[in-house]
Amino acid sequence: NAGVTQTPKFQVLKTGQSMTLQCAQDMNHEYMSWYRQDPGMGLRLIHYSVGAGITDQGEVPNGYNVSRSTTEDFPLRLLSAAPSQTSVYFCASSSSPGGREKLFFGSGTQLSVL
Amino acid sequence: RKEVEQDPGPFNVPEGATVAFNCTYSNSASQSFFWYRQDCRKEPKLLMSVYSSGNEDGRFTAQLNRASQYISLLIRDSKLSDSATYLCVVKITNFGNEKLTFGTGTRLTIIP
Numbered sequence: 585n586a587g588v589t590q591t592p593k594f595q596v597l598k599t600g601q602s603m604t605l606q607c608a609q610d611m612n613h614e615y616m617s618w619y620r621q622d623p624g625m626g627l628r629l630i631h632y633s634v635g636a637g638i639t640d641q642g643e644v645p646n647g648y649n650v651s652r653s654t655t656e657d658f659p660l661r662l663l664s665a666a667p668s669q670t671s672v673y674f675c676a677s678s679s680s681p682g683g684r685e686k687l688f689f690g691s692g693t694q695l696s697v698l
Numbered sequence: 699r700k701e702v703e704q705d706p707g708p709f710n711v712p713e714g715a716t717v718a719f720n721c722t723y724s725n726s727a728s729q730s731f732f733w734y735r736q737d738c739r740k741e742p743k744l745l746m747s748v749y750s751s752g753n754e755d756g757r758f759t760a761q762l763n764r765a766s767q768y769i770s771l772l773i774r775d776s777k778l779s780d781s782a783t784y785l786c787v788v789k790i791t792n793f794g795n796e797k798l799t800f801g802t803g804t805r806l807t808i809i810p
Contacts (some may be wrong), residue, residue, distance in 0.1 A: 619800075626702065626785070626800035627742070674741055685732050685789050685798055689741035 585610050590675045590690030597665040597697045605660040605693050607675030613688070615678045616658040617642070618650065620671040621692075627674065633658055665697045699724050702788050704801040711776055712809050718772040719804045721786030730789040731762055731769045735782045736803065742785055745771075773806075781808045 588609045597603060609616065617632035629642030633652040647669060649661040658677075662669060672694050676687040703722045711717045723731075731748035746753065748760040748769050759772040773780055786801035 624802060626802050628800075629798070685730060685747075685787060685796075686744055687742075687798075689743070691741050692739075 587611065588675055588677055588688050588690040590673075590693055592693060593691065595693060595695050597662070597695065599665060599667060599697060601665050603662050603665065605662075605673055605675070605695075607658045607660065607690055608656050609658075609675075609677040609688070610656065611677065611679070611688065612655060613677035613679050614655070616652065617676050617687070618648070618658070618660045619674045619676060620644065621674060622671050630660065630673075662695075667697045669695065670697045671695060701725060701799045702786055702801040704784075704786050704804045706802060707805040709804065709806045710809055711806065713776060713778060715776055716772065716774045717776055717806065718770055719784065719806075720768050720770045721801055721804075722766075722768040723786075723788045723799075724767070725788070725790060726764075726767065727792070728767075728788045728790050731760075732787040732789070733758075733760060733769075733771050734785040734787055734800075736785055737782045745784070776808045778808050778810060781806060 591606045614635045618630040619627040621627050628644045630648050631650040633639045636655050639650050672692050674692050675690040678687050701724050733745040734742040735745045736742040746755050748762050752761040757774045761770045783803040783805045785803045788799045790797045
C-alpha cells in the first residue's frame, strides 16, 4: 500500500495563477481532508469529504475548491493564487467518520505564491 | 485564548533523560485527545491517543487532566530518534459534527 500520495512536493506560482494539488489514497478510506500548515499556527482544515460526491468546508475554505468523484481521489484547486496561500499543504485520510482523528497524512506540498 | 496551546520549545534534552510537556485546551466540551509526531519537513503521524485513565506505549506515557484542561506527554529514556515536533490534537463532537483542533507543536531535540 502506498497510503496517501500527494503531488507535487513543491510548487511556485505567480499571483493569479491557478493549480490543482493532487491527493490519492489506496486504503479505501471514506474520509479525506486538506489542511494547511503555517508557522506559529496549528494545522487548519480547508475542506473535507466523508465520501464520494460529498464535500464540505472546513475552517479556512476561501480561495480553494475540492471535488470527490471517487473514493480514492480528492484534489484541491486554487482558483486564483494569492501570496496569503503560501503554505505547506497536507492531504489526509481516515477510515471512518468515528475515527477521523486517526489521520494518515500525505507527504505535503510546499507552495509559494509570488 | 487559543483553543489548544502548547509550549513551542525548543526543549533540548540529553539522550537518556526524561522529558515531559503539556498541552492546554480551552473548551471543556472537548472529548478526545491525541498526540501526533511530526519530523522536520515531514507529515504528521499519530503517536498515541490519550485516555482518561492515562496510558502508556513503551517509553511514552500520556495523561489527561480534565479538571485543569490539559494533557501531557512524558518520554522516558529519550532517544536521538525522538527528536521531532509533538502536536497536541483535541476533538469536539457537536451535533454529529466532529472538529479537530491542532496545537502549534512542541519542538524536542535530543542531544547526544
